Amino acid sequence: MDGAIDIRLIVTLGGILFSVAGAAAVGKMQIKVIQDTLNDIEARLRKIDQRIDTLENGEGVVKQRLDILAQMNSPENLRRDHMELAQIKSDIAYLKAESDRMHKLHNGVHPPVANTRTAQ
Structure with missing residues (x-):
């Protein structure tokens, strides 16, 4: 066993x-x-x-x-830019008006200038 x-x-x-x-x-x-x-x-x-x-x-x-x-x-930058643009537009309008005035003054023709210049 x-x-x-x-x-x-x-x-x-x-x-x-x-x-x-x-x-x-x-x-x-x-x-x-x-x-x-x-x-x-x-x-x-x-x-x-x-x-x-x-x-x-x-x-x-x-x-x-x-x-x-x-x-x-930003509002501040936009305000500044718009102010600059307004100034530029104002300057351009002034320069246009001045240019027109000068053109009318000379009537489109510049007056003759003497050949000799004298000191005064």
């Missing part, structure tokens, strides 16, 4: 070892699948980070441009 118990014990231990080896193989495969999935998720996160960085840079450029446009169209 001792021999039968020994054979049973050996067969039982062999079965247990076979089960443990099978479970280890299954566990190893599952760990490999989990690692592959983790690597895929990490690669996707890196791509998402790159996209976010690109979008943040673009947002910064748009914000800077918007700030410049807002500053250009």
